[in-house]
Amino acid sequence: xxxxxxxxxxxxxxxxxQQNINKFGRLNNRFHELEDEIKMxxxxxxxxxxxSNEVILTDDDIVRFQIGEVFAHVPxxxxxxxxxxxxxxxxxxxxKLEEEKESIIVEMAELKKILYGKFKxxxxxxxx
Amino acid sequence: MASSSSSSAAESEGGKVTERRGIPAxxxxxxxxxxxxxxxxxxxxxxxxxxxxxxxxxxxxxxxxAQQRDLQAKIPDIEKCLDIVATLQAKKDIGEAxxxxxxxxxxxxxxxxxxxxxxxxLWLGAxxxxxxxxxxxxxxxxxxxxxxxxxxEVLVADLQFLRDQVTITxxxxxxxxxxxxxxxxxxxxVAASES
Numbered sequence: 145x146x147x148x149x150x151x152x153x154x155x156x157x158x159x160x161x162q163q164n165i166n167k168f169g170r171l172n173n174r175f176h177e178l179e180d181e182i183k184m185x186x187x188x189x190x191x192x193x194x195x196s197n198e199v200i201l202t203d204d205d206i207v208r209f210q211i212g213e214v215f216a217h218v219p220x221x222x223x224x225x226x227x228x229x230x231x232x233x234x235x236x237x238x239x240k241l242e243e244e245k246e247s248i249i250v251e252m253a254e255l256k257k258i259l260y261g262k263f264k265x266x267x268x269x270x271x272x
Numbered sequence: 273m274a275s276s277s278s279s280s281a282a283e284s285e286g287g288k289v290t291e292r293r294g295i296p297a298x299x300x301x302x303x304x305x306x307x308x309x310x311x312x313x314x315x316x317x318x319x320x321x322x323x324x325x326x327x328x329x330x331x332x333x334x335x336x337x338a339q340q341r342d343l344q345a346k347i348p349d350i351e352k353c354l355d356i357v358a359t360l361q362a363k364k365d366i367g368e369a370x371x372x373x374x375x376x377x378x379x380x381x382x383x384x385x386x387x388x389x390x391x392x393x394l395w396l397g398a399x400x401x402x403x404x405x406x407x408x409x410x411x412x413x414x415x416x417x418x419x420x421x422x423x424x425e426v427l428v429a430d431l432q433f434l435r436d437q438v439t440i441t442x443x444x445x446x447x448x449x450x451x452x453x454x455x456x457x458x459x460x461x462v463a464a465s466e467s
Binding site: 156157158159162165166169170208211212213214215216217 | 300352356359371384
């Protein structure tokens with residue numbers, strides 16, 4: 145985890161600096177959360193892809209589709225459209241997450257510049 | 273001196289939050305020297321105090337994280353329930369029965385034929401299950417879903433506030449420690465030059 149630690153004794157830490165450090169910490173936390181969420185969303189997408197392929201290949205007219213805790217007998221076409229809907233949903237979520245991740249990376253780079261500029265060696269903002 | 277306090281956060285005149293839902297805010301130290309003389313503490317006692325504060329924050333953080341995990345598990349569950357009730361309603365509208373395979377016991381499944389259903393039973397917790405009409409069930413489930421989502425939002429905000437306080441405390445500890453080291457060095461240098 146990135147830590148903000150000041151080891152110099154000459155540079156004073158103002159409230160604004162503290163707020164920048166806090167913001168950096170928050171962004172970093174959110175960044176790691178996003179990475180996990182993106183990983184899960186990608187997995188769900190892959191699973192849906194595999195499921196969709198299986199459904200296309202199957203000969204049965206009825207597919208057991210999981211709704212809640214039970215497997216309902218659903219006609220093949222309905223299953224295909226349901227899976228497609230779910231795939232669209234997850235793709236949109238994935239896109240939004242990636243966008244948020246990009247903007248966080250940019251913001252964190254900005255803050256790094258500001259904080260390193262003021263504190264130079266006295267602060268460490270890298271992952272260990 | 274105007275101070276406004278809402279039910280979740282209390283603000284001082286500087287606009288800085290002094291506490292949030294029972295979590296005390298870490299006071300920002302403008303100048304280490306002033307802070308130590310004002311509070312009449314030496315560096316070590318101040319450090320001990322801050323370390324203890326940090327521990328308390330960690331305890332609260334663990335609690336909040338556990339609550340967050342619970343809520344994050346609850347939300348998909350409620351969404352699954354809504355899904356099923358919607359499916360039952362859809363089947364009822366076209367007049368078909370729903371065939372479903374369900375788990376009777378681990379690894380053992382059985383087939384069920386669910387005919388025209390006007391009502392569902394909802395598990396309310398505490399060994400209580402109530403029968404609702406499909407519409408009522410959907411209303412109740414959606415209300416639960418919204419409550420869960422807004423609780424989660426508040427929780428996430430609490431966690432962010434808490435983490436900020438932890439960061440402030442860590443930085444303050446570092447500054448007090450550095451100030452102390454600097455003081456010792458200066459005193460040693462003065463003592464060395466006098467002898």
